[in-house]
Amino acid sequence: MKRLVIVGAGISGLAAAFRLQQIAPTIEITVLEQRERVGGNAWTARREGFQVEIGPNGFLDNKPTTMALCRDLGLGERLIAATEAAGRNRYLFVDGRLRALPGSFKAFVTSDLLSWRGKLNFLMERFRGRGPDRDESVDAFARRRAGREVAEVFADALVTGIHGGDPALLSIRAAFPRIATLEKQFGSVMKGLAASARQRRADAKARGEAPPRPGRMWSFREGLRLLMETLRNRLSRPPLAGVAVCRIEKQADGTWIVQGDGNDRWSADAVLLTCPAYQQAAIVQDVDRELADQLGRIAYNRIAVVALGFRRDDVRMPLDGFGYIAPQRDRRDLLGVQWCSSIFPERAPEGRVLFRALCGGWHRAEVVGWDDDRLIRAVRAELRLAMRVEAVPCYQHVVRWDRAIPQYHVGHQQRVADIEERAALHKGLFLGGNAYHGVALNDCTEQAEVLARQLSQYLV
Numbered sequence: 242m243k244r245l246v247i248v249g250a251g252i253s254g255l256a257a258a259f260r261l262q263q264i265a266p267t268i269e270i271t272v273l274e275q276r277e278r279v280g281g282n283a284w285t286a287r288r289e290g291f292q293v294e295i296g297p298n299g300f301l302d303n304k305p306t307t308m309a310l311c312r313d314l315g316l317g318e319r320l321i322a323a324t325e326a327a328g329r330n331r332y333l334f335v336d337g338r339l340r341a342l343p344g345s346f347k348a349f350v351t352s353d354l355l356s357w358r359g360k361l362n363f364l365m366e367r368f369r370g371r372g373p374d375r376d377e378s379v380d381a382f383a384r385r386r387a388g389r390e391v392a393e394v395f396a397d398a399l400v401t402g403i404h405g406g407d408p409a410l411l412s413i414r415a416a417f418p419r420i421a422t423l424e425k426q427f428g429s430v431m432k433g434l435a436a437s438a439r440q441r442r443a444d445a446k447a448r449g450e451a452p453p454r455p456g457r458m459w460s461f462r463e464g465l466r467l468l469m470e471t472l473r474n475r476l477s478r479p480p481l482a483g484v485a486v487c488r489i490e491k492q493a494d495g496t497w498i499v500q501g502d503g504n505d506r507w508s509a510d511a512v513l514l515t516c517p518a519y520q521q522a523a524i525v526q527d528v529d530r531e532l533a534d535q536l537g538r539i540a541y542n543r544i545a546v547v548a549l550g551f552r553r554d555d556v557r558m559p560l561d562g563f564g565y566i567a568p569q570r571d572r573r574d575l576l577g578v579q580w581c582s583s584i585f586p587e588r589a590p591e592g593r594v595l596f597r598a599l600c601g602g603w604h605r606a607e608v609v610g611w612d613d614d615r616l617i618r619a620v621r622a623e624l625r626l627a628m629r630v631e632a633v634p635c636y637q638h639v640v641r642w643d644r645a646i647p648q649y650h651v652g653h654q655q656r657v658a659d660i661e662e663r664a665a666l667h668k669g670l671f672l673g674g675n676a677y678h679g680v681a682l683n684d685c686t687e688q689a690e691v692l693a694r695q696l697s698q699y700l701v
């Protein structure tokens with residue numbers, strides 16, 4: 242019987258284990274996890290009737306793999322979609338007040354987020370030619386295609402909302418591959434988006450289905466923790482918790498030894514690392530120093546999640562949306578605030594609301610080091626400014642991620658290709674996790690499927 246050791250029981254490790262178990266049930270899979278619980282970033286804290294997602298808030302249905310995973314685990318009936326209002330309304334905090342992100346052409350024309358010159362520049366995007374065939378930053382891409390204002394408002398908001406990063410450093414090709422591909426294929430992002438929407442409508446019509454809805458966010462009444470616990474329970478060998486892997490060692494016969502931080506060692510025919518890149522770097526250090534150096538160069542941001550609950554009556558705003566993003570050119574303490582109980586009403590008990598502020602990010606990493614009191618004071622000051630919330634919260638919960646989201650800086654795809662080429666020199670060593678091919682849960686579950694197929698080919 243072939244043996245595989247997977248390091249890390251986040252979504253990447255658990256999904257890879259589950260998919261491989263389905264394809265090749267005879268492989269003995271051991272998942273090692275340094276924490277006492279599974280889930281990695283994705284976990285739901287429950288207290289006083291509030292449910293706080295300490296990492297991801299949910300997943301989108303714009304890629305099929307997480308949805309398919311939930312269904313294959315028998316969780317299809319328990320999925321809940323974000324409210325209509327959360328899908329429709331998003332806000333930006335710009336120049337001291339909340340402004341609606343335009344959801345239609347009419348709303349765009351009447352919005353005061355861009356000047357007339359900025360709007361014209363945006364509309365001219367479809368007439369501009371393709372750029373040079375090389376990677377560039379999100380900021381450079383947005384400026385080139387749609388002008389300075391679009392870069393400073395919309396591109397910054399997109400980067401802040403998804404990556405908590407710097408648009409002048411993040412790679413358009415790695416961080417937003419679809420947008421880069423649309424330019425390449427259609428010569429214009431706007432033309433490409435319109436053509437894809439037309440195609441999706443035509444495909445739905447041909448199948449006799451209703452026109453497709455824009456992507457929605459999904460989770461469970463019990464939060465994402467349900468997905469992680471179900472994955473854990475469905476593995477034929479439950480993950481071993483409390484094991485921090487510190488190194489791996491290649492044996493003369495081609496097998497591997499995986500060394501935990503205690504005296505425990507595991508022998509394996511293959512090893513899959515799904516822990517963060519800096520941990521992967523430490524683990525492969527003795528096997529291949531150059532590979533370790535390459536892995537160590539993938540940067541991470543820092544984020545503190547500050548969840549605050551209020552009595553509904555203490556918040557006068559309608560809370561009719563997903564929440565707001567504060568573009569980081571202003572270098573605010575907060576990246577934005579998600580109105581969790583407006584997205585999924587189950588997140589707060591009756592008569593209460595739950596907000597989740599993401600603080601710090603690439604530009605304000607020091608904020609994450611503030612103590613809880615200072616962090617909460619900063620969030621309350623921001624809520625006062627943006628949403629006129631003066632009341633004292635009835636619930637609070639702070640979580641710090643010292644290395645939260647890997648930052649795909651310009652050249653990331655080449656960096657990953659070099660890493661994969663180097664790792665391929667070591668037969669039986671596989672690298673996964675969110676450091677390479679996308680940070681969203683969907684990217685992790687998609688990549689887990691790819692790795693499960695590669696592992697089954699290698700091991701069976």
Ligand SMILES: Cc1cc2nc3c(=O)[nH]c(=O)nc-3n(C[C@H](O)[C@H](O)[C@H](O)COP(=O)(O)OP(=O)(O)OC[C@H]3O[C@@H](n4cnc5c(N)ncnc54)[C@H](O)[C@@H]3O)c2cc1C
Nearest residue numbers: 249251252253275281282296297298486516674675681682
């Ligand atoms: C604040 C925040 C908000 C986010 N919001 C969203 C969102 O709304 N939607 C979305 O799609 N994505 C979101 N993401 C991104 C997404 O959550 C992550 O990319 C994804 O969960 C990463 O999963 P992973 O398994 O690759 O890594 P991780 O979740 O980091 O799991 C890695 C695991 O490896 C373990 N480990 C580390 N070192 C060792 C070792 N030496 N030995 C053994 N185990 C080890 C860790 O303890 C951890 O459990 C968010 C991320 C953060 C931080």
